[in-house]
Amino acid sequence: MKLFLHWLCWDLRRFRILLLGWTILVVGYTVLIRWLNPENVRWEPDLARTVWFLTTGVVIFEVFGMLHVLTADPVVGTDVFWKTRPAPGLPVAAAKIGIALTAFVLLPLGLHALAVPVGRLGASPGWQILEGFQLRLLGLVALGAAAVKTTAGATVRILTGLGLALVLSLVGPPLLGLASMKSAAGGSLTEYSIVSCLWLVAGTGLFLSARRSHHAAAWVRWSVWIAPSLLILLGTLIGPLAQRYEALRAIHGPPAIRSGAPIVPTPTALPS
């Protein structure tokens, strides 16, 4: 326990900027979504585009943020610092999983849970999709847990973890939908799950390739943050910019937004 707390304290210090940035982002995002409740504002294409970009950026940031925490001390490799020190894998892994779970799963889930009753956003497939997404993140935490303790066969375990994440993402939403006796939203929910999970797997692969190669140039390792940052920036600017530049009006959001259907923005609005 003492060693776990020691690593936890140092990891919190290590990730302080990331965690602070993420907290500000996710709180701001939740407040924005709460404010954008269809009961409060009238949805227009510019607003839909803004929300789509912001949501996608936040989702990618969330996944990459968690992977960043989980892979910060590599599991395998012959130059791994912690493995040459009196630090068993368990406290090292537990500290990272604790931070990832709290910051990237429980915090957004809690904030959303707070926002739902206040903004009456519940009773929609969006809530279920969100829960499914959190399940996928839990799957990734499971992957991290398997990976951090790994001394051999890392590839096998990482693939197993990704498979676990995939299964959780596929079976989670329908199960939750059935359990809560809500509408399962037809086949679109499964489609959402499959598409977003494929994106998740691809994104994870990209992230791990870039981040785990510590011999890569610094810009390669940091390049993974460009996509979410760009999307968040675009989401922030697209509304005001679209007012001024006609070309930007051609940028469309996902089909649900284009069709003009009632919108409940959720983090699963990944590009498809």
Next chain:
Amino acid sequence: MSIQFRSLTKQYRAGAEAVRDLTLDIVPGSVFALMGRNGAGKTTTIQLLLDLLLPTHGEARLFGVPAAKLRPEHRQRLGYVSENQRLPDWMRVDEFLRFLKPMYPAWDGVLTQRLVKLFALPMTQRLDRLSRGQRMKAAFLGALCYRPDVLVLDEPFSGLDSVMRQDLLDALIEFLGEGERTVFLSSHDLGEVERLADTIGVLDHGSLGLHGNIDDLLSHAREVSFLTATPQLPADLPADWWNPVTSPHGITFTAATVPDEAALAAAIHSRWPDAGSLTLRPPGLSRYYIDYLRHTEAHPVAGSSTALPA
């Protein structure tokens, strides 16, 4: 024994054996230098010893415990510095020391202060902003402050300037003078090996080709040179006459095992009856080592040790 290797073998996926059937005991309190050419398997051996790699066969033992079963209490007695070691680069030097301290019950604050002063490290500088030499000093600092019983060093002086080397050597010599500390050192630097080590082992394509106490090895060997009008090499040269080199007027080589100088002189005269100005003298480690490597290049012995002096 502090360190033991038993039939240790590491075969990579490509099929090449990086370490082959290594069996070796390191006596507690000794400074053992593992030497060999690039790619001989030195770093792999160290990584197997520290459980950073899994062996294909056999085992390495530290403090009598197989490497795979090393527990934190064993690692608290173990120091490790490598030229390729990754450090927590986001920390400052003072943070690095504060981070390490709770993991080591034997952490010595006074020694830490002394080493910080000796190394003249900028304590508020982040580790990733230190020069290569300063990073090595920080790594040494993080490995010496708890007075480990066993110190494992993988090319610690590689690429450092003379002043940096001297600082690190001073710290090491002070460390060695404190009691029965075992050092397992991998190095290309013959000068440092000669200065620090009392025992050497030479890896040749993953196999231990030569090992023993340096003084014993050198005292049994002779650097031979003589003049002759017929400087040709006969086919029946003894296997322990390493790296014979001919010049227009003479021949030089290293005789690895010379129990009796008179017998050696007789053997030379039997092959070169006109041999004159015969000189026999104990070689330096550098000459001995290089001649051994050249000998193994010319006469590769697969999977077995070269005949050694007792």
